[in-house]
Amino acid sequence: MIRFRSIITRIVALHVVAIGITSILMPLALYWLLNQAANNLHRDTLRSEAFTFSTFLRPQPDGQLSLEIPQEVRALYTSDYGLYAYSVLDAAGHVLFSSRADGKALFTEDDHSPGGDWFTRRISTGSTMFGVSVDRPIGQHRYVIQVGQDLAHRDVIIDDVVTSFLPRVAWITFPILLLLLLIDILIFRGALDPVREASKTAASIGPSRTEVRLPEQSMPTEIIPLVHAVNQALDRLEAGYRAQRDFTADMAHELRTPLAIVRARVDSLEPGALRDALRADLVNMTRTVNQVLDIAELEAFIVQTDAKADLHEVCSDAVGLMAPLAVEMSKTIALTGDSGPIWVHGQPEALFRAVRNLIENAIRHTPAGTSIEVEASKDGVVRVLDDGPGVPEDDRQTIFRRFWRRDRAKAESRGLGLAIVARVAEAHSGSVAVENRPDGGAVFTLKLRPA
C-alpha cells in the first residue's frame, strides 16, 4: 500500500485514478445508452416501414397475395439502391415474397436478438442486416412482414451517430475531468491555508517559548480536534517545564538557605582551627550543592535561538573570577588569544559557568607553580591549557561524566564541574574535549558556534 505524505498528493493521485476509471466508464455508459436509444428509434422506424409495406400487399380472390410496390417508392426496395430489404411469410412460415436473390426469408428465428424484439444477421458483404418483423392481418389471413436495413448502407446514418460518438465526442470528458481536478486542487490548497499558517506558528514553539498556542478559530472543522489536542499537549508541556523550573528554584532555596545559616553561625564562632575547618568544609559542601543545582537546572536548559554572547568577555570574567583562587594556589593565570568581542551563539551566564569550571578544574588538578592559559579565538573556540600531569587517554571520555573519579578509593573526585561543561556545550550545539599537550599538560577545548 502506497502511503502519501501530502494530502494534496493523495488527493491528486486518487483523483487521477478516479478520472481514469470515470473517463473509461462514462463514455461506455453513454455509448450503451445512446446505442439503446438509437436501436429503439431504428426499430420504430422499421416497424412503421413494415406497416407501410403491408399496404402494398393485396389479397386476391383466389386467396393468394399480390405485392404491388408503388412506382415512386419502388427504388427504395430494389437491390440497386436497396435501402430496405423485405420478406413476407405466411402463417406456416412459407416465404411468399423476398427481396433476397435466393428468395429466402430475411430473418430466421436464429437471427432473433436475445432479449429483444429485433433481428440481426451477418450478410455476405460483411456488414450487418438489422430488422424487425411485424405480424399483420391481410384479408382473412395473417402474414409476417420482415423489414431490414443494411447498416453499412450510406443512407442508414442512425448507427453512424453511435459509432462516431466514442472517437469524436467521448474524449471531451477527459479534459473536463482534468479541469475539475485542477479546481479541486485549488480548493484544497485554499482549505489547507490555515493549517499551513498554524504549522508556521507551531514551528516557533520551543522550550523557551512555550506560551504560544495554535489558532483554533480559523481552522476547518475537521482539523479543530487535532489543533485543540495539540494545544492541550502544549499546556501540559508548559506546565511540566514550569514545574521543572519551580522545582530547581525551590530546591536551590531549600538547600542554600540552611547553608547560609550554618555559614553565618560558623562565622560568629571564635576564631580558631575549628572555625577554619568548618569554613573549609562549608566551602566544599557549597561547591557541591552549587554544582548539583547547576546540573539540575541545565537538565531543562535550552539556549534561545537568538541568544548571543561575547566569548571574550565571558572568558575575561571567568579568568578574573578564578584568578584569586589561582594566586592562592600559587599558580599564574592568563587570558590570551584574539582580543575584542567574539560573538557566539549562546547564553552568557551558562558559557561563563562552563569556562569557569574548566579553569577551576585546571587549578585543582595541577601542581603549585604551574601556569594556566585561557585562549579565546575568533572562531568561537576556548582552550584552557595547563602544565599539569595531563589526562590519560582512557579517561578522556569518562572525565566528563558526573561524579567521575579516576580511583574510587581516593577522594580525588572531579565532581560535576566537567559534566556541567559537557552539558553546557551540548545545550549550545557545541563540543568539549580534552587532549594532552606535546610538552605535557592538558588542553580542554570548548567549541561553540560563531554567531
Place this chain on the structure above:
Amino acid sequence: MRVLLVEDNQELVSLLVKGLAQSGLSADSVGTVGDALHVLSTMKYAAVVLDLGLPDDDGLALLRDMRRKGDATPVLVLTARDGVTDRVTGLREGADDYLPKPFAMEELVARLQALLRRPGNLLGRLLTFGNVSLDTEGRQVFVAGTPRAFPARETAVLEILLRRGGNVAPKRLFEDQLFGLSGDIGSNAVEVYVHRLRKMLSDAGATVKIHTVRGVGYLMAEEKEEKAG
C-alpha cells in the same frame, strides 16, 4: 547608619543582625515585601539587603517598586536562586550588588561597606588590605602603620586595587582612571606604574603582592606566610 534587612528566615536574620552589629552596622529587619514597603515609606535607610525569596512576593517586585518611586537607596540582593538565568535578571532590575547564598559574613560586610562608601557616605575613608592602608581623602599611604610618600599615579593604582579587595581589577579600569580621556596611552603605561608600585610596596615591607593576570588585569593578594616545616 542603619541598613534594612529584608529576609524571612528568622534564624538567618538574627545571625546577620548580630554579624553586622560586630562590624558597626545596625540593622532593622522585616520578613515580607509588604512590611518592607511600609517601613521604607517612613524610614530612610543607608542600604537595603534584600532576599529574593520572600513569602508574599518576589523581592524583585520590591526593588522595582523602590526604583519606580525614585528611591535610590543602594540595594544588595541576596538570593538562593543563583541559576544560569537568575543572576542577570537580578542585576538588570536595578540591584546595586548581588550576593548568592551562602555567603561569608565578611563578604556581606565588605560589599555593604562598598555600597555605603559611595559619594555622600563618610564610612570607608580608609581602605585597608593586609598591612597596607590608604586614606582616600588625604591621599596618604600607610604600610604597617608607617606613612609612606607615594606618587599620585602609583597611589591611584593602589586605590583601585584596594577598592577591588582581593578581586581582579580589569586593565581598562586603570587606563580610564589614570589617563581619563587624555588620549594616547602607551600600551604598557599601566604595567609601568604597577611595576613601580610593586617595588615601592616591597621596599616598604608590605605583606601584599600585586599579581598580573595577563589579558585581564591585576589583583592584589596577601603574601603567603612560609609554612612552618
